[in-house]
Amino acid sequence: MSLSPQDVERIAKLARIRVNGDEVMAYQSQLNNIFGLIEAMQAVDTAGIAPMSHAQDLFQRLRPDVVTEPNRRDAFQAVAPQTENGLYLVPKVIE
Amino acid sequence: MNKTIKQLSALLSAGKASSVELCQDYLAHIQTQNATLNAFISVDNDKTLAEARAADALRTSGQAGLLTGVPIAHKDIFCAEGWLTTCGSKILSNFVSPYDAHVIEQFKAAGMPCLGKTNMDEFAMGSSNETSFYGPVRNPWDTTRVPGGSSGGSAACVAARMAPAATGTDTGGSIRQPAALCGITGLKPTYGIVSRYGMIAFASSLDQGGPMAQTAEDCGLLLNVMAGFDTRDSTCLERPKEDYTRSLNQPLAGLKIGLPREFFGPGLVGDTAKAVEEAISQLIKLGAETVEVGLPNSGLSVAAYYVLAPAEASSNLSRFDGVRYGYRTPEYGDLTDMYEKTRAEGFGSEVKRRIMIGAYVLSHGYYDAYYIQAQKLRRLIANDFTTAFQQCDVILSPTAPSTAFKLGEKTADPVEMYLSDIYTIAVNLAGLPGMSLPCGFDAQGLPIGMQLIGNYFDEARMLGVAHQYQLATDWHARAPQGI
Numbered sequence: 422m423s424l425s426p427q428d429v430e431r432i433a434k435l436a437r438i439r440v441n442g443d444e445v446m447a448y449q450s451q452l453n454n455i456f457g458l459i460e461a462m463q464a465v466d467t468a469g470i471a472p473m474s475h476a477q478d479l480f481q482r483l484r485p486d487v488v489t490e491p492n493r494r495d496a497f498q499a500v501a502p503q504t505e506n507g508l509y510l511v512p513k514v515i516e
Numbered sequence: 517m518n519k520t521i522k523q524l525s526a527l528l529s530a531g532k533a534s535s536v537e538l539c540q541d542y543l544a545h546i547q548t549q550n551a552t553l554n555a556f557i558s559v560d561n562d563k564t565l566a567e568a569r570a571a572d573a574l575r576t577s578g579q580a581g582l583l584t585g586v587p588i589a590h591k592d593i594f595c596a597e598g599w600l601t602t603c604g605s606k607i608l609s610n611f612v613s614p615y616d617a618h619v620i621e622q623f624k625a626a627g628m629p630c631l632g633k634t635n636m637d638e639f640a641m642g643s644s645n646e647t648s649f650y651g652p653v654r655n656p657w658d659t660t661r662v663p664g665g666s667s668g669g670s671a672a673c674v675a676a677r678m679a680p681a682a683t684g685t686d687t688g689g690s691i692r693q694p695a696a697l698c699g700i701t702g703l704k705p706t707y708g709i710v711s712r713y714g715m716i717a718f719a720s721s722l723d724q725g726g727p728m729a730q731t732a733e734d735c736g737l738l739l740n741v742m743a744g745f746d747t748r749d750s751t752c753l754e755r756p757k758e759d760y761t762r763s764l765n766q767p768l769a770g771l772k773i774g775l776p777r778e779f780f781g782p783g784l785v786g787d788t789a790k791a792v793e794e795a796i797s798q799l800i801k802l803g804a805e806t807v808e809v810g811l812p813n814s815g816l817s818v819a820a821y822y823v824l825a826p827a828e829a830s831s832n833l834s835r836f837d838g839v840r841y842g843y844r845t846p847e848y849g850d851l852t853d854m855y856e857k858t859r860a861e862g863f864g865s866e867v868k869r870r871i872m873i874g875a876y877v878l879s880h881g882y883y884d885a886y887y888i889q890a891q892k893l894r895r896l897i898a899n900d901f902t903t904a905f906q907q908c909d910v911i912l913s914p915t916a917p918s919t920a921f922k923l924g925e926k927t928a929d930p931v932e933m934y935l936s937d938i939y940t941i942a943v944n945l946a947g948l949p950g951m952s953l954p955c956g957f958d959a960q961g962l963p964i965g966m967q968l969i970g971n972y973f974d975e976a977r978m979l980g981v982a983h984q985y986q987l988a989t990d991w992h993a994r995a996p997q998g999i
Contacts, residue, residue: 429872436830436875437837438868439856451869452876454931455822462819462889465896472891473898475721476707476947479751496614502844509839512851 424452517545517677518995521586521734524680528575528585535568535575535585535629542587542631546678549999553654555663555673557592558600559632567629574627583737584627589679591670592633593640594725595714596620599630603716604638604648604666607836607843607862617714618746619683619725626741631679634669638864639833640690640718642666643936646927647866654923655698656996657962661920664694664936670728671698676999681729681738685715687722688821689916689940692952695728696915696965699954701982701992702728703735706973707947708753710739711746719828720751722821722944731992732953732982736761739975755973763980769803771981774908776811779939784914791956791964792914795985799912802984809904809911813896817942818934820897823877823890824945829867830874836862869930898946905971910981913939915952915965939967949975953982954991963991 424432429449433440440448494507503510519527527533543561550556564587571585595601595613597620602608616624623630637647645653645668653668655661656676663672667684671694674682684691686704695702703726710725717723727738739760746752775796784792796806838844838858845861848854863871877886904911917938926933943950949972952965970978986992 424876428876432872432876432879435879436868436871437834437852437855437859438863438871439860448869448872451930452872454929455869455873455934458931458934459819459822459886462816462823462893463885465813465816465889465893467889467892467896470892470895472888473895474891475751476898476945477751477753479708482747482750484747493614497840500611500614500841502838502842511839512848512854514851 424449424456517541519680520730521583521680521737522731524586525582529580535571535587536565538585539564539568539587539629539631542679546632549676549678552659553656553672553676554651555635555653555669555676555678556589556632557602557604557635557650557669560599563598564629564631571627571629581626583741585629587629587631587679588623589631589634589670589673589682590620591636591667591683591685593636593685593716594620594683595716596630596633599633601633602649603640604636604650605863605867606649609649609843611842615714618711618748619715619742622741622744628741634667634673634682636669637666638867639716639829640666640685640687641829641866641870643689643693643933644921644926645669645694646923647864649864652923655920656999657699658920658960661922661962662697664697664916664920666690667728668694671695671700671702674698674700674728674730675996677995681727681734683725683742684728685723685725686944687718687825688944689937691726691728692940692950692965692967693916693937695952697920697963699963699991699994700728700730701732701735701951701953702726703739703951703975703979704943704949705739705743705975706949708751709743709755709973711744711749711752713746713748717832719825720832721828722825731986732951732979733761733764735951736764736976736979758976760976760979763976764983766980767803768799768981768984771804771910772908773799773804773806774809774904774911775806776809776814776904776911776913778811778814779913783917783938787956787958788914788918788964792966795955795966796912798988799981799985802988807908809907811900811904811942813893813900814942816893817897817945818938820890820893821941821945822873822934823886824894826870826874827878827887828874830871830878833867833871838862866930894945897942901946901948910978911969913967913969915939915967919958919960919962919964943969948972949978951978951982953985956991
């Protein structure tokens with residue numbers, strides 16, 4: 422497998438990371454080297470093996486549906502880039 | 517300054533030193549050493565001394581625990597209320613945490629003052645501490661060399677005696693490899709016994725916090741503080757509280773040590789091979805027996821890891837969007853423009869590479885070939901360990917293929933850097949406990965580490981083996997010159 426410059430641009434778009442022309446070339450070569458390492462996986466026959474998503478066989482714990490956290494909005498919004506009246510501000514999304 | 521936390525605890529309880537005095541000594545040492553080593557991102561003398569005074573007050577009133585007043589440094593991946601918590605990244609370079617991680621709460625409850633926040637590879641992605649936004653940490657044994665990573669600041673500060681102990685996190689070797697390269701002892705617990713709440717996520721199914729200190733005994737004492745059930749981490753296991761130091765004095769007679777033939781192959785050469793072989797002879801002298809075991813799929817652990825860890829990272833790091841916390845680009849148009857510029861400017865290149873690998877392997881059409889295939893390999897790798905542990909009690913190997921390398925030596929080729937973790941990654945994939953402890957020096961005087969791998973929840977026995985080895989050797993007690 423080999424990634425093209427267009428593949429790199431598509432992946433960067435998916436990842437919401439802006440890349441310029443020079444960076445595309447650098448990422449293309451670095452990512453292709455990394456995928457060269459990863460490709461070794463394809464040689465292994467894994468038919469019938471169940472995927473392992475986690476180190477422990479866990480089930481999701483349930484808890485009573487009651488309030489457990491105090492309201493700390495001011496403390497949490499104090500570290501936000503831009504807020505107003507308790508709301509986070511972002512550029513207009515809907516015209 | 518050379519004292520272990522066990523010895524510091526004895527000084528405090530005998531009234532021969534106060535926590536304030538100890539903290540002042542360490543802070544003064546940080547002041548002189550850190551300009552060269554860059555092991556700390558944040559130091560705040562007032563905060564540390566306030567915690568030390570509180571610890572001394574607890575002792576005066578008879579409420580001190582075993583480690584009350586003993587200071588510790590924390591990796592800058594742990595959120596600590598009121599402390600700048602950067603994870604080594606520009607994108608969190610203005611983030612003063614409004615809350616404590618569970619691990620921080622545990623150390624506060626034990627009365628252990630925080631000496632500062634240690635430098636690390638950005639978002640724990642790296643094996644040399646060179647991806648930090650705050651610049652590389654230098655190895656105290658040779659300042660032209662790396663300390664390893666990603667917990668490089670924690671390893672270097674313990675090696676340079678700027679702190680008697682530090683916390684670290686390990687996703688693919690990030691406690692064990694820097695511990696080896698800096699000549700200290702570090703332990704990655706079984707996945708799920710230390711809460712990940714407030715520990716900034718890299719790859720959630722692999723990340724695990726653990727202690728770094730001079731000795732195995734200290735690591736056991738620290739794990740007693742760190743481990744514990746916490747409902748805020750859905751993968752934290754509900755288990756009875758245990759004493760991880762309970763097997764320290766158990767003799768090694770009859771212990772079966774597994775030596776994986778795949779880890780003693782042609783890749784293992786020179787002084788590292790020799791030091792590990794001598795360590796094995798020492799353990800045999802102490803009564804242990806060795807048995808050859810096989811981990812036939814371990815050769816693919818690096819490949820599987822570089823699918824699974826980036827996949828989880830691409831998801832975890834999507835939260836850094838310039839909206840709720842952290843850095844936001846100063847100039848932007850629409851929302852997508854703001855996201856893309858914020859992330860392009862806020863993340864370093866290694867983090868961006870891993871996010872992009874993750875986005876790709878999870879994308880439509882590639883998911884089965886990469887992500888699912890890697891998860892299947894993960895099961896094969898974990899099964900290998902299950903088989904091996906039917907023949908032995910603990911597994912031994914080198915921790916890293918080489919001693920500390922030169923700054924800049926491996927930065928040009930990400931793949932070469934990734935291979936630094938060739939002996940450690942399989943342990944994370946399986947979720948097993950592992951540790952590194954010093955076992956010698958190479959011809960240039962650089963420390964060599966050996967890795968012990970335990971069965972699930974068998975930290976106490978693993979620490980016991982390490983402690984018995986440390987009673988018979990003094991590699992762990994050596995400090996760099998001029999420290």
